[in-house]
Amino acid sequence: MAETILVTGGAGYIGSHISKALALSGYVPVVYDNLLSGHRELVRWGEFVHGDICDYTALSLAMRCHNISGVVHCAALAYVGESIANPDAYYHTNVTGPLNVLRAMQACGVSKIVVSSSCAVYGHADGAPITEDTPLQPISPYGFTKFVMERMLDDFDMAYSVRSAALRYFNAAGADADADCGEWHTPETHLVPRIVMTALGRIPELHIFGNDYPTPDGTCIRDYVHVTDIAQAHVNAMRYLSEGKPSCKVNLGTGRGYSIKELVDAAEAMFQKKIPCVIHPRRAGDPAALVADARYARTLLQWMPVCSSLDAILATGMRFTQSFIGHD
Ligand code: UFG
Secondary structure: OOOOOEEEOOOOOHHHHHHHHHHHHHOOOEEEEEOOOOOHHOOOOEEEOOOOOOHHHHHHHHHHHHHEEEEOOOOOOOOOHHHHHHHHHHHHHHHHHHEEEEHHHHHHHHHHEEEEEEEEOOOOOOOOEEEOOOOOOOHHHHHHHHHHHHHHHHHHHHHOEEEEEEEEOOOOOOOOOOOOOOOOOOOOHHHHHHHHHOOOOOOOEEEEEEEOOOOOOOEEEEEEEEEEHHHHHHHHHHHHHHHOOOOOEEEEEEOOOEEEHHHHHHHHHHOOOOOOOEEEEOOOOOOOEEEOOHHHHHHHOOOOOOOOOOOHHHHHHHHHHHHHHHOO
């Protein structure tokens, strides 16, 4: 019989792609989301339960009623800058939230969980590709909450045998190839959708935050991973845990970084449009370069990014924004 997986945050950007990937792989996703940043329209691959991860009673009821056998935990607040301005909300949602998820799992006898972690747990890397053994020195409250969540998973494994896979995303980008789901934040602060919105003329110019970083062209370097690849990694990780394998922490990146200017150049070539850019001061909490050493995911989870070229990211991002997100 197909396993039912609770996807917290399943109405969000990454959670909706994960729900689709789970459904395509024979699982039954049940989406649990408070719709604070998620969208009901993106819940298309399973039942929807409207609830908050900080509401323990509703969460455990959802797990029990749906006979859940595993959890994918994505629900979180995820803006670095906002976490610096409002750490209270971040500790509440990103620490109390996963604690509730783990407690509800125990109450319902569920013992496997795949969670959204982040490369933000590493803080300022020295520019070299980041392995899973790189010291964890988060520099923002957001990164620190993900670090605490990972520690909680270690402790729950040791004490209660809850097995987990913490997937440390680098920069998720792009959208579903069928434009069934995609990146849809309000306000939208992420680079790829901002580039697409500039190309479409929906915003007049792209602000580039800093061109004085110690990188070849002075702009920040990130490792952009297609969200469909990220979603598939959750399916692989759930299968891995179902085989009884031990808890793990794994980078999800491509191993190749691109600067902001390189992304803009690629977008201008792809969309055949000039993208007006204006240099602004650095944004608080931005490390100069974050690039994954992605080898461990390959050996452990048999995961390789297959649709993470810049062209695929930009093309799918453009298609979703054009077809799904209207003008504000
Ligand atoms: N940037 C711009 N202009 C914009 C938007 C972004 O110059 O309009 C720059 C940012 O300063 C950064 C890069 O583009 O240097 C990427 O920014 P994003 O906001 O797209 O992504 P982040 O790297 O800030 O954030 C991502 C995830 C977070 C995660 C973080 C870890 O979205 O959840 O990586 O560093 F925490």
